Amino acid sequence: MIITFATQKGGTGKTTLAITFANYISTISKRKINVFDFDYQKSFYQKWKEDELLDLPKLYDVEIIGDEVEQPFSDYETILDLKDNDDISLFDLAGTLDAKYSDLLIYSDFIIIPFEYSDVSAKSTLVFVNFLGMLESQAERVFIRSKYDKGYKYLNQEGMDAEIQKYGTLLKSPVFKRNCLQTINTRQLNYEQKYAVRNSFNELITCINETLDTNI
């Protein structure tokens, strides 16, 4: 199964959510988790390497896909293997869409799209949705509200939600803006962090299970 965290906009919390989701799912699922850092900044991988200093066992392996590889999945066998495999392959993409992401965006089982309601983020999300449509991506789009502020009234939320729901599943529970998510590591989720993402990720896992008719 391939789950990809992607959007066209940088800074929406892709990597934070990818790390949190990888940690979260490794605690509740028996499946093997492989993380592929496809971002040229290598934030996920660097964090994972950094956390080797911690006295905690690693939950999963993180691989990087080199910049020199032009089209990493051009043979299709690798990507189809990952897709059919019971293991969970989690990809973290960069905020800039590169041509080498094309195969992954087309053949992923799920594309998790974190978004905010700011003008720029809202527009970028729809640009990304358009783009996935043009690519004829087979992936199920799952939208997750990221860095959501409880005390703020988003005047465009209703309109944007209605628009976004036309193109995929919008998770009801947002991931709120919280301090504890700033200090995330790749080895564990503390209680506070787990609490911060529990509702959203449970909803996401239910969505995955229902769509693929499986149990992860």
Added chain:
Amino acid sequence: MTKFLIILLALYFLYYIGNIVYDLFVKKESTLVTEEIDVFSLVEFEEQNRDAITTVGIEDVENLNTPKSFNKKEFPVDTEILEEREDIEVWRQRFESEQNIDSFDSGTLESVGDDNNLDEVIGAETNEADLRDEAESEANQNLRKINKDRWFQMLNDAETTVQMISNTNGHKVYQAAGF
């Protein structure tokens, strides 16, 4: 003070009177220089050279002594081409060396065919394979470039097809194209 002024005036008048006396009696009269006017006549010259003028040949013109400023080149002539054309020896050598190169290639290929030397055959085959690989990689590169161009075109299209449908105090709602 008045004494001083009287003496000054007296001195001035003396100087003035002295000047007048000098101009009237002492100073020599300047001699007027009359310009000498020369009159030249060309009649003799004309009569002497009457025949020569009627017969002006091209050589007379070409050998004319003119000032340096007259030698300005108005139409620059490229003399290099002429020189190269003249130097036929260089061209011959060049042609021969090119012919040598051509004949060298065909010679080795022929010898491969004639001798059936295994090493050389293998060498030729790998050479062919290399060429094929090169052609393939070139085709791949072209394809990659086309794909990249298409990718950016699609990104542009995706961007331009998103439209704003409402704006509540700066909070905008957008609409995707629905591909």
